[in-house]
Amino acid sequence: MTGDRLVRSLLGFLSNRRKSVFLDAVWKFLSQLPPCHVFNHRISVVHVRTGISSVAHQTIELFPEGKKIEVDVNDREQGTNGVSDDRHPRLSGYVVSGYSVTENSRFQATLKGNTMFIENRKHLGPWLLSPDIVGKRNAGIIAQRGDIVAIQGRGKVTTEPRGIYGGTRSPTTWAHWLINFLPAVHLTKKLGPEFDNFPMLVPTSIPDDTHWQESLRLVLGGRTSLSLHPDSYTRFDRLLWLEPAAYDTPFSIDHARQTGVSLHYEAMQEFRKEFLNYSNVNSSSQFLPTKVFLARKEGTKRPYNQEECISQAADFGFEAVYIEDLTLSDKIRLFFDAEVVVGPLGSGFSNVLFSSPRTSLLSWWTYPLGITDNFEFNLAKVSGARYNAAPLSWILPGISGDSYSLDLEKFSSGLAALLI
Numbered sequence: 138m139t140g141d142r143l144v145r146s147l148l149g150f151l152s153n154r155r156k157s158v159f160l161d162a163v164w165k166f167l168s169q170l171p172p173c174h175v176f177n178h179r180i181s182v183v184h185v186r187t188g189i190s191s192v193a194h195q196t197i198e199l200f201p202e203g204k205k206i207e208v209d210v211n212d213r214e215q216g217t218n219g220v221s222d223d224r225h226p227r228l229s230g231y232v233v234s235g236y237s238v239t240e241n242s243r244f245q246a247t248l249k250g251n252t253m254f255i256e257n258r259k260h261l262g263p264w265l266l267s268p269d270i271v272g273k274r275n276a277g278i279i280a281q282r283g284d285i286v287a288i289q290g291r292g293k294v295t296t297e298p299r300g301i302y303g304g305t306r307s308p309t310t311w312a313h314w315l316i317n318f319l320p321a322v323h324l325t326k327k328l329g330p331e332f333d334n335f336p337m338l339v340p341t342s343i344p345d346d347t348h349w350q351e352s353l354r355l356v357l358g359g360r361t362s363l364s365l366h367p368d369s370y371t372r373f374d375r376l377l378w379l380e381p382a383a384y385d386t387p388f389s390i391d392h393a394r395q396t397g398v399s400l401h402y403e404a405m406q407e408f409r410k411e412f413l414n415y416s417n418v419n420s421s422s423q424f425l426p427t428k429v430f431l432a433r434k435e436g437t438k439r440p441y442n443q444e445e446c447i448s449q450a451a452d453f454g455f456e457a458v459y460i461e462d463l464t465l466s467d468k469i470r471l472f473f474d475a476e477v478v479v480g481p482l483g484s485g486f487s488n489v490l491f492s493s494p495r496t497s498l499l500s501w502w503t504y505p506l507g508i509t510d511n512f513e514f515n516l517a518k519v520s521g522a523r524y525n526a527a528p529l530s531w532i533l534p535g536i537s538g539d540s541y542s543l544d545l546e547k548f549s550s551g552l553a554a555l556l557i
Contacts, residue, residue, distance in 0.1 A: 152267065152280040152281055152282050153282075154282075154390070160282060161282070161283070164182065164282045164283070164285045165285070167182040167285075167287075168182045168183060168184055168251055168285050169251070170182065179289070179290030180287055180288070180289060180290070181251075181287070181288045181290065182251075182285060182286070182287050182288075183248065183250075183251045183252055183253045183285070183286060183288060184251060184252055184253070184284060184285055185252075185253050185254075185255060185262075185263075185264070185266065185284045185285070185286055186252055186253070186254055186255075186284075187254065187255055187256070187257050187258050188254070188257065189231050189233065189247065189254040189256075189378055190229070190231055192233055192254075193231035193232055193233050193378075194232060194233070194234065195231070195232035196229055196230070196231055196232075197229060197230040197231075197232075197328065197329075197377075198227055198228075198229050199227075199228045199229060199230055199324045199327045199328075199379070199380070200227060200228040200324065200327070200382075200401065200403065200404045201227050201403075202224045202225060202226055202227045203224065203225050203401055203402050203403035203404065204224070204225065204401075204402035204403065205223050205224060205225035205399050205400070205401070205402065206225075206399060206400040206401075206402050206405075206515045206518045206519060207223075207396075207397050207398070207399035207400075207511070207515065208397070208511045208514035208515050208517075208518060209397065209508070209511065210397070210506045210507070210508060210510055210511045210514065210526075211508075225399065225400075225401040225402065226257075226380075228324065228379075228380045228381075228382060228401060228404060229380050230301075230324075230328070230377050230378065230379050230380070231377070231378045231380075232375060232376070232377050232378075233247070233249075233375075233376050233378060234373075234374060234375055234376070235249055235372065235373075235374070236248065236249045236254075236372070236373060236376050236378075237249065237294065237370040237371060237372040237373070238300075238302050238338065238365065238370065238371060238373070238376070239274075239276055239277065239365060239366065239367065239368075239369060239370045239371065240274055240305045240308075240340045240341060240342065240365040240366065240367040241274055241275055241276040241304070241305055241306075242274045242275065242305065242306060242307045242308065242309075242340075242342075243266075243274070243275040243276070243306070243307075243386055243387065244256070244264075244266070244275070244276075244304070244306065244385075244386045244387040245302075245303075245304035245305075245306070245378075245381065246276050247302065247376065247378060248276070248288070248370060253276070253286065253288075255387060256304075256380065256381065257380070258387075259384065259396060259399075260388070260389050260394050260395065260396045261389060261391075261394050262283075262284055262389060262390075263281070263283045263284050263389070263390050264387035264388060264389055264390065265386075265387055265388055265389070265390045266278050266281050266286055266387055267279070267280055267281035267286065274342075274367055276288065277289050277290065277370075290369075290370075293369060294369060294370050294371070294372055295366075295369070295371050295372070296371070296372045296373070296374070297363065297371055297372070297373050297374070298373070298374045298375065299334065299335045299336070299373060299374060299375045299376070299377075300335060300336055300337075300338045300363055300371075300373045300375075300376055300377070301325055301332070301335045301336065301337045301338060301376075301377045301379065302338050302376055302377065302378050302379065303318065303321025303322060303324070303325075303337070303338075303379040303381060304317060304318060304321060304379075304381055305318065305338075305339075305340040305365060306318060306385060306386070308339075308340035308342055308343045309342055309343065309344055310484055311348065311349075311484040311485075311487060312483075312484040312486075312487035312512065313385075314343070314349060314352070315352070315487050315488075315490065316383050316400075316487060316490070316512070316516065317381060317383050317385055318340075319352055319353070319356050319408070320381065320382040320383065320404065320405065320408045321379045321381050321382070322337055322353070322356040322357060323356045323407075323408045323411065324379055324382070324404070325337060325357075325358075325360055325379070326356075326358055328377075332377060333360075335360075335375075335377055336360070336361040336362050336363040337357060337360055337361070337362045337363070338362070338363055338364075338365050338371075339353065339362045339363070339364055339365070340364070340365060340367070341364045341365060341366060341367050342367055346461075347464070347465065348461075348465050348468070351464075351465045352412075352465060355411065355412070355415055356408075356411070382400060382401040382404040382405055382408070383398065383399075383400050383401075383405075384398060384399040384400070385398050388509055395507075395508055395509055396508065396509075397508050397509055397510075397511040397515075398509060398511055398512055398515060399515065400515050400516075400518075400519060402518075402519060405490070405516075405519045406519060409490055409491065409519060409520065412469055412490075412491060413469065413473065413491065415465075415466060415469070416465075416466040416467075416469035416470050416473070416491075418466075419464075419465075419466035420464075420466045420467055420469075420470045421464065421466070421467055423463075423467055425458070425463075425467065425470060425471045425474065426455070426456035426458065426475075427474055427475055427476040427477075428450075428453070428454045428455040428456065428475075428476060428477050429455065429456065429458050429471065429475050429477065429478045429479070429480075430446070430447055430450045430455045430456065430457045430458065430479055430480055431458060431460065431478060431479070431480030431481070431483075431485045431486070432447060432457040432458060432459050432480070433459075433480075433481070433483075434459060434461075438539060439481065439503060439539040439540070439541065440535075440539070440540045441481065441535075441540065441541050441542055441543055442542045442543060442545075445543075445545060446543050446545070446548060449545055449548060449549055449552075450479065450548075450552060452549075453552045453553070453556060455477070455479065455552075458471065460485055460488070468488060468491075469488070469491045471488075472488045472489065472490075472491040472492045472496070473491050473492060473493055473496075474493075475492065475496050476495065476496065476497070477496070477497050477498070477499070477555060477556065478492070478496065478497075478498045478499070479498070479499045479500070479552065479555070480500060481500065481501055481502070482500040482501065482502040482513070482526075486498065486500050486513045487512070487513065487516060489513055489516045489517050489520060489522055489524060490516045490519060490520055491520065492517070492520045492521075492522035493520065493521065493522065494520075494521035494522065496520070496522040496523070497522070497523045497525065497555055498513075498517065498522060498523065498524045498525065499525045499526075499527060499551060499552075499555055500513070500524075500525075500526060500527065501526070501527035501531050501532065501543065502526070502527075502529075502532075503532050503539070503541055504529070505529055506526065514526075525555065527547075527548075527551060530544070530547065531543055531544050531547045531548060531551070532544075
């Protein structure tokens with residue numbers, strides 16, 4: 138067994154979630170030790186906390202408290218549902234010194250000494266921080282027991298004088314780029330001149346795609362940026378941590394304690410307005426249909442009987458659109474002007490943020506939606522659009538893998554009902 142596998146096996150054993158006074162004591166002891174090397178791996182064991190405001194030496198209010206949008210996927214009738222009676226806390230920025238960050242596709246976190254801070258949580262921990270998906274970057278965490286985690290050091294720690302950190306949640310996925318990261322960058326426009334020379338920290342792994350690059354330039358508004366390395370931490374003499382407008386991961390380890398994703402309504406409205414204004418100025422004269430079938434190109438995940446569905450939808454006046462072929466401004470215009478949008482659930486539907494109250498949307502998915510799968514429903518509440526999820530009975534399992542077929546008869550009935 139290699140050193141790497143031995144370390145992971147040992148930490149995997151120590152990460153057993155069953156109650157054990159012995160394992161609790163071992164982890165508590167390890168968390169008091171300085172970083173050590175095990176088989177050429179630099180291992181740090183740290184406590185996870187919330188409330189970075191408690192160690193900040195400066196707090197900046199970026200957005201006052203506002204409406205909280207949190208749609209329950211099990212009770213998503215249209216009307217007032219989703220606009221919570223609770224108020225979303227204000228969004229603030231916190232200046233801290235000597236903290237380190239890395240590109241983390243799972244959640245917002247910063248590290249110093251034997252403490253890792255994550256963003257404030259509304260539900261009880263411990264939270265799911267250790268890796269459960271291969272290839273997902275999560276701050277180097279390789280094991281967890283409760284609120285203590287083990288971090289494997291990778292690469293040399295570098296130091297920068299200053300930076301602004303708004304998280305780097307799944308930056309290669311358009312939905313998370315649009316809803317988790319870009320609104321944080323937008324908040325920097327509310328900072329005073331004291332922070333003009335603070336670069337925005339951006340993921341290294343963002344796609345070389347015009348939609349990503351153009352949207353980043355729009356919200357940066359001339360501010361410089363600094364790329365975070367995905368395989369090592371960067372320490373900052375002064376780090377400005379931004380609270381996000383979207384409450385997302387990490388979720389509780391205990392599924393019974395999990396709550397859905399929620400949004401700061403007013404902050405997302407302001408963010409949306411910036412993109413709509415941009416589209417009004419930069420859109421082309423290209424014809425775009427108002428009855429839209431969101432189509433996927435060959436080779437994408439979860440193949441299904443798309444051509445049959447497109448043909449069926451055409452009978453109702455729908456046209457297939459591949460939104461990656463549009464400019465950013467035309468993509469925004471497509472959703473804003475649309476009367477109806479249908480298609481399989483995916484990142485494309487996060488553009489419901491740009492829709493209008495006259496827009497109806499219908500998507501389908503291949504498994505039951507969980508409590509944390511309310512992303513698009515929330516965005517529809519921000520834009521005022523009407524969002525509908527097809528029942529799972531529409532899905533006919535495929536022969537192998539993630540493939541499936543949509544029941545064409547049920548699909549046809551659903552389109553007819555949508556157009557009434």
